[in-house]
Amino acid sequence: MFCGCFQRIITAAIPVVLLGAAALTLTPAAASQVGLNEKVLVFPFETDFSFVALIPQKEMALRAFTLCLRVATELPEERQIILFAYRTANYDELNVWREKDGRISFYMSGDGAFYHLPPLSTFRTSLCLTWESRTGLAAFWVEGKRSTYQVYKPGHSIRPKGTILLGQDPDKHLGGLEASQSFVGELTDLNMWDFVLSRSMIQAWHYGHKVPKGNIFNWGTIEYELNGNVMVVDDD
Template identity: 90%
Template sequence: AVRKKSIPPLFVETLRFGFSRCVAPVGLSNKVLVFPYETDFSFVALIPQKEMGLTAFTLCMRVATELPEDRQIILFAYRTADYDELNVWREKDGRVSFYMSGDGIIFHLPPLTTFRTSLCLTWESRTGLAAFWVEGKRSTYQVYKPGHTIRPKGTVLLGQDPDKHLGGLEAVQSFVGEMSDLNMWDSVLSRSMIQAWHYGHKVPKGNIFDWGTMEYELNGNVMVVDDD
């Protein structure tokens, strides 16, 4: 699917304010987001704790899905008015990729399944070094867009890819399954910190997104349930 189409500023504002708003400033501690059905309207908008003008980041989440490996899935989408600033995908061949304002890079990782996987992504502009971490283990590094800066003032969505005009979200790219414990930092965490997060040990709170305290907005058939 085409992922680089322009998006009018109005759409960004509509995503933020144009649906029934459910803001939870107390966060999602001990909760999981359940996306039970394939739709073109169910998503969660995340409100960052600071502007996302980034030259480095660590993004972590726990994810489970029963969608077949030949089904493309959006795992994380951050978009400004004209660009996909940071999109994370499972591709149709089962590989996992991420894109920043143009062509992306693809990694061969263990498959996402019905059992929860801890998944992290790290990148820094200075060297361009990028890697995924699965169950606390790092993939090989790839060099991707050294010198690049992720732009601020966009919209972060879970469950859908906002690369279309208003109302044009695609069900065939939507996420179906469970997400939890999403955290994001504006730096590359060390191996020991990522492994500590994987095992559920205490780590510094994400200063962009912290699962325990972040605000979010629900739209459509997304459920917030106890993480038992």
């Protein structure tokens, strides 16, 4: 029995594309919701059907970005976890993972970049990722502190018109979900910009100070669709 502060939403999804037994389903447009200010997404169980689809404020045709979120999980370190997934028809355009060896990684249309960062845990971690195409400089930021830079895919562009999910990794466009890669835990305060934020701005976001609103995703006005067993909980 959950108290009244928990808003449990289990949507009745309808299939839009069938790609075998593990086809991804999306709810009707009428089921989309807007805004998660002072809310947390809770993924309570390992599944191959629970996810949140995000609808960007602008096309995901990117040559630079900053992606920030706050995350907590009790899954063991040897368990691979998808933290953010954006896929077009043939490519993982931008996927962020915790690997089986505990490293944090991200992939853009091919081999990934891997970082030894403080481990994710049951206590919330503020995590940002920055990348820009001109130089290929990429870094993770944990609790406002930057990792070493890596040079990753200079000259690359992220393509638009894909599917953006939290909680699952689509191995195909609109399908191919696996419970063993699903996210279990809490996600909140996800914001994304189509440019690289400065160190001072990332640190301000970490401490909850005012920063420019994300022009791709802004947690306060984010448009999203809940599918399966996902909970929206007050951030208290």
